[in-house]
Amino acid sequence: MSHSDLFQKVVSFASSVHEVSHEMTRGVKNEDVTPVQYKILEYMMFSQPVTPSQIADCVDLSLPNTSRELRKLLEKGLCEKAVDDADRRRQLFRLSGDGQAMLDRIFAQAQQGFERKIAGLSGEELKEIERALALLQKKVFK
Amino acid sequence: MSHSDLFQKVVSFASSVHEVSHEMTRGVKNEDVTPVQYKILEYMMFSQPVTPSQIADCVDLSLPNTSRELRKLLEKGLCEKAVDDADRRRQLFRLSGDGQAMLDRIFAQAQQGFERKIAGLSGEELKEIERALALLQKKVFK
């Protein structure tokens, strides 16, 4: 197994992961958010509160465009904004109740798809999967 | 380890995979193709020749929009078109020499990034990675 062959397998694997996650998050299109807006909300879910600059960095968007999308999310009532008292230039964003509820819906649906995939696997198989995830995340996808 | 916890790990893992592949294919932006056009070319690389209908299915694009993007790729000289003699409604697309060369460049760059990541791993570790990829692709991301 040459490095080239392994690389080919990684490419093919990444493509499968993309396909499956696209399939699992198809619930997004039932909601009134664009793909970019969804990415922002998803990022917000894992690290709250966040500033526009942090979002711009992590979601790979310019600051003006981030600001625009955040305004739209505010108008839709999916997130909330507050000034940072320590540095009043900074704006702290977090999910609103509605925003959290929306992500909960989407994730619940994605988890259902996942449950269907792993239904019927033994406890030992699940442990193997967990080990494989940790291994790859550490050595290849970090 | 509940199913929920495992699901969380899968979500986090998928996110890492997305990030790394985005990083690895950043060579795309040096080339004169849009993201959608790149996806079409990448699909063409793995299955040639393909019809517009097949592309529309696999790249998740309407047939009219697929047709438009294929016309642009033809104008850029990145792919070639031929009618299927067996069914003259069908158009068979494949990469041109230039298109193949472009993908070769992008993949060579991505592979360099990969090589840097796995540099210093032992043969046994590489085998473990290979096994982990196969396991996950079979049981979770199929």
Place this chain on the structure above:
DNA sequence: CCCTTTAGTTGTCATTTGATAACAAAAAGG
């Protein structure tokens, strides 16, 4: 043949996304 279905093209329009300039306000550092 004629009718229906399939494959693809063309054109048009609205929305989303990306890029950039100009601006305002607060902080930081003399």
Place this chain on the structure above:
DNA sequence: CCTTTTTGTTATCAAATGACAACTAAAGGG
């Protein structure tokens, strides 16, 4: 204070994408 830097907003504009109607041409089935 005063200048510079950082953070964010607003306003435009161009390009990319998505959706859909109307059309052509070939195949398929009586």
